[in-house]
Amino acid sequence: MKKVLLLLTVALLVPGLLSAQTMGVYFNENPGQMAYSPTTKAFEAQLYIHAADYYVTAVEYMLLTPDDPTHALMWLAGVAYPDNMSVEWGDPFDDTVGHNISYWPPLNGFVPGYNLMATYTFYIPGPPEQSPCHGMVDFPIVVAANPDSGLLRGTYHPDNLPFPIIGLTSILCIGEIAVEEESWGAIKSLYK
Amino acid sequence: MFKGKVLLFSLLLVFATSVYAGDVDECQSEAGVSICCMQISCCPAGDFQNIWEEGGYIWVEVKDALGVGIPGIPWTDFWLDACVPKPDSIEVGDIPPYMLCLCPGAIVADSLTNASGRTTISGRLALGGCVLTGGIYIAVQGKILEVYPECLDYICLDLILKSPDRNADCYVGVSDLVYLADSYNEGVGDPDYDQCVDWNHDGIVNISDFAFLGAHYTHGCF
Numbered sequence: 001m002k003k004v005l006l007l008l009t010v011a012l013l014v015p016g017l018l019s020a021q022t023m024g025v026y027f028n029e030n031p032g033q034m035a036y037s038p039t040t041k042a043f044e045a046q047l048y049i050h051a052a053d054y055y056v057t058a059v060e061y062m063l064l065t066p067d068d069p070t071h072a073l074m075w076l077a078g079v080a081y082p083d084n085m086s087v088e089w090g091d092p093f094d095d096t097v098g099h100n101i102s103y104w105p106p107l108n109g110f111v112p113g114y115n116l117m118a119t120y121t122f123y124i125p126g127p128p129e130q131s132p133c134h135g136m137v138d139f140p141i142v143v144a145a146n147p148d149s150g151l152l153r154g155t156y157h158p159d160n161l162p163f164p165i166i167g168l169t170s171i172l173c174i175g176e177i178a179v180e181e182e183s184w185g186a187i188k189s190l191y192k
Numbered sequence: 193m194f195k196g197k198v199l200l201f202s203l204l205l206v207f208a209t210s211v212y213a214g215d216v217d218e219c220q221s222e223a224g225v226s227i228c229c230m231q232i233s234c235c236p237a238g239d240f241q242n243i244w245e246e247g248g249y250i251w252v253e254v255k256d257a258l259g260v261g262i263p264g265i266p267w268t269d270f271w272l273d274a275c276v277p278k279p280d281s282i283e284v285g286d287i288p289p290y291m292l293c294l295c296p297g298a299i300v301a302d303s304l305t306n307a308s309g310r311t312t313i314s315g316r317l318a319l320g321g322c323v324l325t326g327g328i329y330i331a332v333q334g335k336i337l338e339v340y341p342e343c344l345d346y347i348c349l350d351l352i353l354k355s356p357d358r359n360a361d362c363y364v365g366v367s368d369l370v371y372l373a374d375s376y377n378e379g380v381g382d383p384d385y386d387q388c389v390d391w392n393h394d395g396i397v398n399i400s401d402f403a404f405l406g407a408h409y410t411h412g413c414f
Contacts, residue, residue, distance in 0.1 A: 058402050149377050
């Protein structure tokens with residue numbers, strides 16, 4: 001009976017989580033992917049909302065870089081918006097106000113399922129000869145709650161009621177696990 | 193020739209009807225609201241909230257000096273404004289919560305007045321600004337309706353009007369955004385809570401109100 005209840009809970013819970021609205025930073029060079037190792041010091045990234053299932057009229061959030069809380073390693077050089085952006089205030093890196101964006105006409109969160117909310121231009125400072133990923137390994141960029149409200153959420157047309165959003169984590173400068181070639185016999189001998 | 197005479201006669205009938213309708217008497221006429229304490233959000237473009245969405249309406253009974261209802265008053269012959277007089281001068285940034293900016297066609301009745309001189313107003317208002325206290329007055333054909341029988345004071349309807357055009361300049365712009373930002377995430381009881389920017393009347397200024405501002409941004413009078 002307990003197993004049945006547990007299976008039922010998981011069966012009901014998982015689809016709910018999968019259908020939740022999410023916001024994440026995706027990389028221009030690898031559309032649809034959230035991990036990227038930049039090859040130039042300036043590069044773009046896009047903020048998308050996924051599976052909104054609403055006509056989205058506004059969002060409030062901030063971007064966190066836990067490995068670089070003062071943003072010394074990576075700067076936000078600029079933000080561009082889709083044509084239907086109406087009003088915005090704050091800054092994605094601002095830890096007091098955060099960033100608010102409104103859209104009119106609303107974003108159609110039903111089709112195609114991914115909605116572009118903003119395009120960031122990031123810049124990694126340093127000498128030109130230095131690799132952009134110098135000193136940065138598995139560098140996370142987190143879509144987090146707006147610091148003013150304490151919430152990561154959007155609003156939907158027509159009454160602009162709020163709905164919760166799950167923030168996703170993207171990774172810059174993907175760390176690689178070192179490997180060396182070895183024969184199969186040598187591996188087998190390790191287990192004798 | 194015959195057609196010309198028919199046309200002239202028809203025109204005379206139309207004018208005669210309006211003339212026969214009698215002069216509006218501001219003291220005999222009456223106005224009121226169907227339910228108490230409605231809060232209406234308006235935009236200079238006239239595209240925000242309908243009065244009926246609050247579950248009520250404004251009613252007006254237009255009468256002549258003898259107290260007889262005047263039928264046929266056109267739906268465009270009505271006007272409104274805040275009962276509290278505007279101050280002579282206003283400091284920059286200090287827009288009091290009883291000022292309105294009225295656009296052409298700010299208020300339109302639902303129909304001509306009926307045989308009793310009655311009509312209702314339940315649609316959208318095209319205005320900016322904010323009135324929290326003091327109420328609003330109704331004018332018919334330029335005459336502001338007064339409280340019977342003293343006829344000394346205006347009839348002030350118990351209505352709260354708000355607009356994303358917070359500074360009452362008939363335009364929703366960055367100046368209005370500042371008011372929203374100053375009150376953001378403040379609720380009833382908080383010192384910086386500004387009811388004038390709480391456009392969904394839920395007691396807190398938050399992302400929902402931000403979204404309403406975004407929907408009406410750059411709107412002005414048509």
